[in-house]
Amino acid sequence: xxxxxxxxxxxxxxxxxxxxxxxxxxxxxxxxxxxxxxxxxxxxxxxxxxxxxxxxxxxxxxxxxxxxxxxxxxxxxxxxxxxxxxxxxxxxxxxxxxxxxxxxxxxxxxxxxxxxxxxxxxxxxxxxxxxxxxxxxxxxxxxxxxxxxxxxxxxxxxxxxxxxxxxxxxxxxxxxxxxxxxxxxxxxxxxxxxxxxxxxxxxxxxxxxxxxxxxxxxxxxxxxxxxxxxxxxxxxxxxxxxxxxxxxxxxxxxxxxxxxxxxxxxxxxxxxxxxxxxxxxxxxxxxxxxxxxxx
Numbered sequence: 446x447x448x449x450x451x452x453x454x455x456x457x458x459x460x461x462x463x464x465x466x467x468x469x470x471x472x473x474x475x476x477x478x479x480x481x482x483x484x485x486x487x488x489x490x491x492x493x494x495x496x497x498x499x500x501x502x503x504x505x506x507x508x509x510x511x512x513x514x515x516x517x518x519x520x521x522x523x524x525x526x527x528x529x530x531x532x533x534x535x536x537x538x539x540x541x542x543x544x545x546x547x548x549x550x551x552x553x554x555x556x557x558x559x560x561x562x563x564x565x566x567x568x569x570x571x572x573x574x575x576x577x578x579x580x581x582x583x584x585x586x587x588x589x590x591x592x593x594x595x596x597x598x599x600x601x602x603x604x605x606x607x608x609x610x611x612x613x614x615x616x617x618x619x620x621x622x623x624x625x626x627x628x629x630x631x632x633x634x635x636x637x638x639x640x641x642x643x644x645x646x647x648x649x650x651x652x653x654x655x656x657x658x659x660x661x662x663x664x665x666x667x668x669x670x671x672x673x674x675x676x677x678x679x680x681x682x683x684x685x686x687x688x689x690x691x692x693x694x695x696x697x698x699x700x701x702x703x704x705x706x707x708x709x710x711x712x713x714x715x716x717x718x719x720x721x722x723x724x725x726x727x728x729x730x731x732x733x734x735x736x737x738x739x740x
Contacts, residue, residue: 476625481572485512485625487548488570491557491633497675497688499594501557501601501635503648504586507609508548510573511580515542518577518619518627526579527613545582546573554588557633578619578629583650584609591639591646601639604649612652620658630657632699636686655699661725663687664696665733667709672738675710678723700725707733714740 480486489508513526515533525531533542548571555568585608589601612631620628637651667674667689676687676695680703689695705723715738725731 475623477623480625483575484572485575486570487546487573489548489550489568491555491566491568498558498591500590500592500598501639502554502588502590502592503557503601504552504554504588505550505568505583506552506586507584508550508569509545509582509584510548510578511543511545511582512574512576513543513579514574514576516577518616518621520577520616522616531579542576543579544574546571548573552586557635577616578614580611580613581631582609582611585648589648599646601646601648604647610650610652612654614654617659618654618656620656628657630655630699636684653699657698659728660698661700661702661728662696662698662730663700663705663707663723663725663733664694664730666693666735667695668693668735668737672715673712674715674738675712677708677710678705679708680705700731702726707736709736709738711738716740 477486487510513520513533515536523531523534531543532538532540536542548569550569550571559566585603587603587608589603590598591601592598614629618629622628632653632655634651634653638649640647640649663678663685667676670693671691672693674689674693676689676697678685678687678697678700680701683701683703685697685700687695687697702725705725706719706721707723708717708719710717718736718738720734720736723731723733
């Protein structure tokens, strides 16, 4: 049995989703003809994963992407393409093909916990130069906060010398829908991003890029309604989390293949329950049997 307060410094996870709509130079029948030639439509979505805090407020000021305009999204990765001095294949500083494009967002405070269990929100939809997306960079402001309950809030300080963080993007991280529609997801793992040290909450973003169409999902229901269970999925050294809706429904995305054990951690007198041998062997939605917690 767990108490709710015991979780306040425990496991946190957040998933942010990026959906990228790109445009090839040749406007084929399998492309969106409404996107101007030489440009790409980039749509950025954010999506929830679990957290036992009441709110995590992040001040997002800017989102930019690095694009190699001499390549297409299907071009195989080059081991050096994520180096800071990368100028493009066979190129130097005087004829570099790598540029940064700024996305059109509404700067301000975003409550990352307003989203849950696969719900997402559109952060931006912007035109960028056609090419291969290499990196995504997010600039944070200083007014970040974490609420451990409805009234107690603390500053969330960006850890490190820079207020921005950068995520490398591989070719296989991108799902191709059509010639000019590509999708990319970011797993913003707050379990490994937020830590408390010497009286201060710090944010050191840990983000994993993944292709949602190549990864499975776990979903199910835990009862009774409002039991407030934390769902913990474990496979070896991999651990994933979900916090169900009030109805008890939950979903975990970006689940690797393997055999998983799910523990439903109750609070307020409800006993923990574990289900073993949940097999994930393909890119599909795995329905977990309904679990009822008891006091």
